Amino acid sequence: MFRKSLIAVALSLVSGVASAATCSIDINSNDAMQFDTKSIEVSKECTEFTVNLHHVGKMPKNVMGHNWVLVKTPDLQGVSSDGLKAGLASDYLKADDSRIIAHTKLIGGGETDSITFPISALNGTDAYTFFCSFPGHQALMKGTLKLVD
Template identity: 45%
Template sequence: MRSLTLALVLMCLPVLAQASACELTIDSTDQMRFSEAELTVPSGCETVTLTLTHSGNLPKTAMGHNWVLVETDQLSALAADAIAAGPANQYVPDNDPRVLAATDLIGGGESTSVEFSVAGLQGKDLSFFCSFPGHSALMKGKFIVE
């Protein structure tokens, strides 16, 4: 019985490892920083769940953060359009095809998650950033689908 249980556990390890590799967490702070400058997921992930935490204390009206995924060459233009979208839209333009994924806007002590497909993203030059006004200059990084 023990050998059967061990065999089942060993068979499930690749699935469990793959599942955890498809779940990412990144923190944001009151100092306008993300905890990571680069996030990588294996190409075997069909979907990714990204959790954004805010370890600061300031409210989202003063120091809100979100996480937006975009093709790198679209980052500057999208960041400008995001500011125009305003706080009612979480500083993310509605139905904008440049937005590959985005979390809600959060304040200190809060967290949020987004689940998104990475189909077709392998090999693309991708970046993530915070679209709160003035944050994208410091709060950005690379997103890699291996």
């Protein structure tokens, strides 16, 4: 009986860890202007979601910098255009842009950054796009984020 109870506790702990893991994602970016993830599904059971961005390349951020920016899909072009004007010192993001739901800082080769944001910032009916705001990267470095049951 004790052994069965111990196994049940261990299984519940493992399932708890697996459930918590669904509230975060590791994304690699590289010197070939690519994210290794094209779509993200976020469970409505999460209260927060964390993106851990890794730049696995070697180039510095002023040459091949990457960030992860989340916006509603219709806002993508405007956020990207305004980010270009903001420049490198602002991570190619307009300061206090209310259209940006979440973003990491701009990182270079070998660097990592993370962002955690509340799921309450998402609406299950809207379409979301994540992208890199470094000039010219948006064409290749983008994907979708979807809120799921």
